[in-house]
Amino acid sequence: MEIIKKLKSLWKQLYGNAYEHELSNFIHYIKNFKNNLNISPQPSEWYKDAIVYSLYVDLFNENFVGLRQRLDYIQKLGVNCLWLLPVLDSPMRDAGFDIRNYKKIREELLGLSPEASEEERMTVFKEFIEDAHQRNIRIIFDIAMNHTSEEHPWFVEAKKGKSNPFRDYYIWSANTDLYKDARIIFKGMETSNWEPADDEYFFHRFFSFQPDLNYRNPQVLIEMAKNLLFWLEKGVDGFRADAIPYLWKEDGTNCENLPQTHTIVKFFRATLDFVQPHTLLLAEACQKPIEVVKYFGDGDECNAGYHFPLMPQIYKALALENGEPILYTLSKQVTPEIPDNAQWFTFLRCHDELSLELVYVTEQDRALIHQNYCHDSQWDFRKGEGISARLAELMKRNPDKIALTYSIMLTLPGTPIIYYGDEYGKLNDQAYYEEQIRKTKKDDTRFLVRGKIDWETLENDLENPNSFASQVFHKISKMVNIRKDIKALGRGQIEWLEALKPDGTKNNALLVYIRKTNEERFLIIQNLSSSKQEGRLALQPSSTWKELFDNPLDFDQNLQTFTLKPFEYVWIRM
Numbered sequence: 269m270e271i272i273k274k275l276k277s278l279w280k281q282l283y284g285n286a287y288e289h290e291l292s293n294f295i296h297y298i299k300n301f302k303n304n305l306n307i308s309p310q311p312s313e314w315y316k317d318a319i320v321y322s323l324y325v326d327l328f329n330e331n332f333v334g335l336r337q338r339l340d341y342i343q344k345l346g347v348n349c350l351w352l353l354p355v356l357d358s359p360m361r362d363a364g365f366d367i368r369n370y371k372k373i374r375e376e377l378l379g380l381s382p383e384a385s386e387e388e389r390m391t392v393f394k395e396f397i398e399d400a401h402q403r404n405i406r407i408i409f410d411i412a413m414n415h416t417s418e419e420h421p422w423f424v425e426a427k428k429g430k431s432n433p434f435r436d437y438y439i440w441s442a443n444t445d446l447y448k449d450a451r452i453i454f455k456g457m458e459t460s461n462w463e464p465a466d467d468e469y470f471f472h473r474f475f476s477f478q479p480d481l482n483y484r485n486p487q488v489l490i491e492m493a494k495n496l497l498f499w500l501e502k503g504v505d506g507f508r509a510d511a512i513p514y515l516w517k518e519d520g521t522n523c524e525n526l527p528q529t530h531t532i533v534k535f536f537r538a539t540l541d542f543v544q545p546h547t548l549l550l551a552e553a554c555q556k557p558i559e560v561v562k563y564f565g566d567g568d569e570c571n572a573g574y575h576f577p578l579m580p581q582i583y584k585a586l587a588l589e590n591g592e593p594i595l596y597t598l599s600k601q602v603t604p605e606i607p608d609n610a611q612w613f614t615f616l617r618c619h620d621e622l623s624l625e626l627v628y629v630t631e632q633d634r635a636l637i638h639q640n641y642c643h644d645s646q647w648d649f650r651k652g653e654g655i656s657a658r659l660a661e662l663m664k665r666n667p668d669k670i671a672l673t674y675s676i677m678l679t680l681p682g683t684p685i686i687y688y689g690d691e692y693g694k695l696n697d698q699a700y701y702e703e704q705i706r707k708t709k710k711d712d713t714r715f716l717v718r719g720k721i722d723w724e725t726l727e728n729d730l731e732n733p734n735s736f737a738s739q740v741f742h743k744i745s746k747m748v749n750i751r752k753d754i755k756a757l758g759r760g761q762i763e764w765l766e767a768l769k770p771d772g773t774k775n776n777a778l779l780v781y782i783r784k785t786n787e788e789r790f791l792i793i794q795n796l797s798s799s800k801q802e803g804r805l806a807l808q809p810s811s812t813w814k815e816l817f818d819n820p821l822d823f824d825q826n827l828q829t830f831t832l833k834p835f836e837y838v839w840i841r842m
């Protein structure tokens with residue numbers, strides 16, 4: 269009953285003593301929902317032990333039927349959680365983040381005829397969930413919390429007039445002076461956060477076809493909470509909360525990260541915790557870590573959040589052949605402590621560009637990374653703000669260097685995310701890029717990093733040990749399968765070590781640390797350099813040390829030094 273008390277308190281913070289009847293009805297609803305729920309309980313903080321694979325269902329293998337057929341492949345890779353990029357019903361004007369129906373899977377992802385019943389459609393998705401769960405693979409997916417599509421029935425009704433009961437589901441004004449301090453997120457694509465509709469304007473933070481929801485209306489909060497519960501009942505294990513910093517608007521502010529937004533997130537979290545504890549709520553907040561940590565609350569908001577700056581700083585470290593950018597980014601100066609039940613999610617690449625937003629890199633960092641990795645002018649995203657390229661392209665198709673980047677991500681604190689195709693070195697897809705330009709009439713270079721998997725070619729390549737795809741897949745799958753069974757890498761502390769050159773000076777090209785819990789310790793040594801590196805540690809090697817790969821540490825006992833080949837990495841159980 270403590271959670272019920274919390275829900276009441278959060279409600280009062282948002283709405284005072286108003287709308288008590290609506291709150292009472294909602295509490296009654298979630299109590300009944302919980303009593304009738306028939307799903308297995310979640311293990312405590314399972315997301316800390318997850319290795320996530322991010323994919324578009326249609327680009328991965330056509331639809332959910334095709335995805336089920338490839339679960340053996342995902343299992344072989346060692347992945348134990350799938351992040352499904354937008355799958356809910358949408359006109360697809362913003363890659364599915366413009367949701368038309370929160371309780372429906374997009375038609376083309378089901379592999380059914382248009383005449384199929386709603387029950388048949390939901391069965392396809394539920395069977396996929398059940399099959400994944402039998403393989404101990406959990407499922408999370410995207411849900412846009414801040415806005416809907418303009419084709420959503422709520423907005424269709426809202427446009428019918430001021431007296432319509434759905435009018436207040438969105439934000440309307442007779443002029444555009446309200447919220448004038450809110451920045452335009454898609455500069456160059458949108459000129460205003462207001463869009464005319466009849467005799468008024470509606471507010472939007474993203475595209476003009478994505479009207480913002482009005483959380484001042486408690487019915488919006490209730491309906492969005494019910495949407496989460498709907499998919500929870502279908503077996504979904506967690507949600508990526510898209511655009512979460514923008515939920516509440518307050519005139520005279522920038523309408524980002526406001527206290528009421530945090531209250532709303534707490535309300536969602538308390539609802540999920542009441543019904544199914546340990547359901548993942550993942551914050552998509554493209555902000556500095558000092559801002560993102562606020563979305564963990566006191567362990568009562570989001571369970572996890574993306575660590576956006578770590579990704580470009582890994583690339584900077586490799587460009588400089590110096591681990592200092594990584595150490596600085598993960599220092600308490602940049603990355604504050606987080607609650608014990610919270611977790612960072614980390615990534616090397618994703619469905620968007622290699623982002624170089626100035627909110628988390630400097631102008632100098634941006635220039636350095638762009639110079640070292642934008643190998644083709646076509647990859648440039650918004651004039652230096654990012655690079656639209658796959659990991660294999662950024663690493664110049666070097667299997668050893670690709671593997672090194674994964675070694676870094678898989679052993680640093682946080683839950684790692686693999687972007688589909690990167691595990692075998694998928695390249696930029698020029699044909700898909702050109703096809704999407706023709707379809708959308710929009711030259712968006714991010715299309716280069718998407719594209720379909722050619723399974724026939726891939727399977728042939730994986731059978732050939734000398735192929736580029738096979739070399740990359742072998743290295744990464746081996747790491748992933750080892751990583752998923754090591755609790756210390758998902759939950760443990762990190763202790764940074766200094767590697768010295770034979771002359772006694774610091775060797776910054778060697779990134780060295782220990783990941784540890786009370787039960788286990790692992791020594792990680794990684795050569796960020798394209799040349800051989802020697803080093804020594806203030807540690808005495810032990811005969812009980814066990815190297816986890818087929819490349820034992822080249823150690824000179826007389827000189828107390830070790831040698832690593834270019835881009836070599838070593839994981840040692842101490």
